[in-house]
Amino acid sequence: MKNNTNKRYKAKGTSKKVFPALVAFLLVSCYLLLVSPFSSCNIYKFNEATIPPDVKTVKLTQLVNRAQYQNPQLSPKLTEKIRQKIIGQTRLTQTNNDADWEISGTITQYAFSTSAISGQQVATNRLTVAVHIILNDRKKDEVKEHDVSRSFEFKGNQSFQQAENSLLDEITRTLTDEIFNKLFSNW
Numbered sequence: 001m002k003n004n005t006n007k008r009y010k011a012k013g014t015s016k017k018v019f020p021a022l023v024a025f026l027l028v029s030c031y032l033l034l035v036s037p038f039s040s041c042n043i044y045k046f047n048e049a050t051i052p053p054d055v056k057t058v059k060l061t062q063l064v065n066r067a068q069y070q071n072p073q074l075s076p077k078l079t080e081k082i083r084q085k086i087i088g089q090t091r092l093t094q095t096n097n098d099a100d101w102e103i104s105g106t107i108t109q110y111a112f113s114t115s116a117i118s119g120q121q122v123a124t125n126r127l128t129v130a131v132h133i134i135l136n137d138r139k140k141d142e143v144k145e146h147d148v149s150r151s152f153e154f155k156g157n158q159s160f161q162q163a164e165n166s167l168l169d170e171i172t173r174t175l176t177d178e179i180f181n182k183l184f185s186n187w
Contacts, residue, residue: 124155
């Protein structure tokens with residue numbers, strides 16, 4: 001019985017030494033969690049989108065399709081997906097008039113190529129899509145340009161039309177995410 005009593009006292013004595021350190025740690029942690037979000041140099045961050053506080057509106061024009069081979073569904077679908085992502089994941093308001101930020105772009109490449117051959121037959125093909133995006137920041141009177149390019153693989157026994165139909169949703173989703181990240185990150 002004596003051994004158990006001694007162990008209890010040692011445990012109590014140890015906890016008395018640890019308690020002030022634990023309280024100090026918790027106070028510092030709470031301070032950092034409460035103060036850090038308010039010391040971000042007046043830049044708002046929503047869902048990883050960094051936007052200067054004076055930018056309130058955005059205008060996105062229809063992407064122009066200047067690729068040699070054109071999918072007529074890509075430009076309107078990609079433009080709409082980008083618009084939805086900007087409105088849904090930022091505090092910016094969409095406008096058709098003069099906006100703080102004007103975003104435009106061009107589909108510059110939409111090309112098919114063979115990516116793998118097996119037994120002298122095409123095993124896989126690749127569809128490469130590239131988009132050039134222009135952000136006109138009217139508040140700062142500056143223009144930023146970004147290029148996004150992605151390749152999408154498909155089976156060699158699929159026709160190009162079959163591949164386009166099956167890949168269109170993936171293409172628009174992937175390019176929308178890439179374009180959004182280029183526009184709203186690394187400010």
